[in-house]
Amino acid sequence: MIIPADRSSSHLDYDGDSSFDSESDQTRSYPVTHPPAEAPLCTQCQLTDAAYFDLSCLKCLQVFVNPQTSISQIFAVMRQWNPHTQRSIKFCIQQVLERNGHVNDRDSLSDMTLLHFACKAGAAGIGDPQVAAEVVQDLISRGADIYARCRWTQMTPLHYAALFDSEPITKILLNANQAIDIDSPCNEYENGSALHIAAHNLAVNSALVLVEFGANTKLKDNLGRTPLECIPDGSKYEHIPHTEQIIGQLQDILSRESKSGNKSPGRNGYKKAAESVAGRAMLKTMWLNVGDRILVDKAKGATLRYCGTVDFASGVWVGVELDTPEGKNDGIIQDTIYFKCSPNHGLFVPLNRVSKYPSSSSGYQSTITLKASSIRQLNVSKSPTNITKTPVKVEEINVGDKVMVTTLNGTRHRGVVRFRGETKFASGLWYGVELDKPEGRNSGSVQGVRYFSCPEKHGVFATGSKLQKIDSNKPGWQSITLIETIKPTKKKANQHWLDLGMNVLFNHQVGVIKYIGRVQFAEGIWLGLEMRDHVGRHDGCVQGHRYFNCKANRGIMVRPSSVTVRGINGATLIKPE
Incomplete structure (x- = not known):
């Protein structure tokens, strides 16, 4: 049993070298997904109704290291997004391995592996x-799958490293696999690469590493944006320190040309498959995109990773990543990289053998808006598979309809549909929306093509899955989504909103919420934070108006979408007014 010698230290200390000392001959030879469980609070913390498991509590620590504590309970502790837990990631993972856990075991609630958790724990602040x-390096040496994707976010360890701006972890991952998956797309960010994710989150350090390893700076996501075009508008961060400097650094990094052939050091002759125009055209006819959930032979669940011509056969082929290791490759065939996935999860099949995954029966959230009459037909008391037996009528969204648009960072904006149809910047059906407030990206024109007209920064384009129709003739409770319908009501009742005194993560630094509400210098809801370090701009007073009190140069005003709580975007945690 290893117990920290100094409980006041910033993270737990360990004996020996950086590697874990679990018995390899007792380790389970196959990975499993562990069922959900709650963190094992000690009796005293249970009586005080503690908000989270505290490793600095000696009694909780004794419970934690008890052999009877399950791996599921340890995963519950690792999900806690606070400094003490995340700085103890080595100790937590050691406890999993000492219980004969497999290096690729998953937590069922987050669907994250140990490597995913370790990459998140690299967030500065x-x-x-x-x-x-060090933990990431050790897990990789033990055989951790560096291509494993979280099924809820479709993010790989590299995507998490880029998101949390961890320079050393990004380097370790790219060196470990010779940067083969450096441009791997992520559904959560509109099929953008790790470089798109870094740009969107102002992660300068990871962006620099990615570019140095040869990330494609010209690669476009589903919205037709390069990483450079994903950098947030600086005007939204007017009261955030050093933002202009960070944005300037990112613009300089992402303006550089990709290294010759987009080949990073150590690719050893691998060539990347060229984008296939024929493949994209055929997917378009089937209303499919790379990254979509599909069925192979109407039976095997998979994710679409590639569609186009191949070197090993004639015609157009589809490359898929199967949910189970029943494939024949890892996305690389005859030294050509078509995509990258875990070993024996890759498979190439003709296009006629794949079909769109039935969204209502999948484990993936669908945000298709339904009519209230159709919602009443759903029997939510039964398992999700029974939903497919009841016909569900989808409410059509047309030009002129009022809608709510959900953006990439989780914020929602009200607007009116001004365009519906196909576009030149991406395949599939798109909607052009004129927002009520200047929180968009354009004026109805994208890449020189005008689809509709509206004031500057009032226009935004989105797919149907990002829209929710607002029917002014019906009560608000009737305009709900499928996923809201089948969610247990208990989860709604236990919703935790942002509140005063809560710790949040902003720009990879920890701050405490001191103010929530409207301000005089801008529209919308803002948060007043007191940062732990002197990285602020004031003491809670902005333009002569005092919103809260704190020490000098520790106060900062930010939008909720700029902070996270345990990995959840703050914009989704604002209590409705």
Whole structure:
């Protein structure tokens, strides 16, 4: 049993070298997904109704290291997004391995592996980047799957490293696989690469590493944007320190040309398959996109990773990543990279053998808006598979309809549909929406093509899955989504909103919420934070108006979408007015 010698230290200390000392001959030879469980609070913390498991509590620590504590309970602790837990990631993972856990075991609630958790723990300000990097290196040496994707976000360890701006972990991952998956797309970010994710989150350090390893700076996501075009508008961060400098650094990094042939050091002659125009055209006719959930032979669940011509056969082929290891490759055939996935999860099949995954029966959230009459037909008391037996009528969205648009960072905006149809910047059906407020990206024109007209920064384009129709003739409770319908009501009742005194993560630094509400210098809801370090701009007073009190140069005003709580975007945690 390893117990920290100094409970006041920033993270737990360990004996021996950086590798874990679990018995390899007792380790389970196959990975499993562990069922959900709650963190094992000690009796005293249970009586005080503690908000989270505290490793600095000696009694909780004794419960934690008890052999009777399950791996599921340890995963519950690792999900906690606070500095003490994340800086103890090495100790937590050690406990999993000491219980004969497999290096690729998953937590069922987050669908994250140990490597995913270690990459998140590399976030500066919340975790210890150096310790997390050591854990990542050790897990890889033990056979951790560096291509494993979280099924809920479709993010790989590299995507998480880019998101949390962990320079050392990004380097370790790229060196470990010779940067083969450096441009791998992520559904959560409109099929953008790790570089798109870094740009969107102002992660300068990871962006620099990605470019140095040869990330494609000209690669476009589903919205037709390069990483450079994903950098947030600086005007939205007017009261955030150093933002202009960070944006300037990112613009300089992403303006550089990709290295010759887009080949990073150590690719050893691998060539990347060229984009296939024929493949994209055929997918368009089937209303499919790369990254979509599909069925192979109407039986095997998979994710579409590639469609186009191949070197090993004639015609157009589809490359898929199967949910189970029943494939024949890892996306690389005859030294050509078509995509990258875990070993024996890749498979190439003709296009006629794949079909769109039935969204109502999948484990993936669908945000298709339904009519109230159709919702009443759903029997939510039964398992999700029974939903497919009841015909569900989808409410059509047309030009002129009022809608709510959900953006990439989780914020929602009200607007009116001004365009519906196909576009030149991406395949499939798109909607052009004129927002009520200047929170968009354009004036109805994209890449020189005008689809509709509206004031500057009032226009935005989105797919149908990002829209929710607002029917002014019906009560608000009737305009709901399928996923809201089948969610247990208990989860709604236990919703935790942002509140005063809560710790949040902003720009990879920890701050405490001191103010929530409207301000005089801008529209919308803002948060007033007191940062732990002197990285603020004021003491809670902005333009002569005091919103809260804190020490000098520790106060900062930010929008809720700029902070996260345990990995959840703050914009989704604002309590409705």
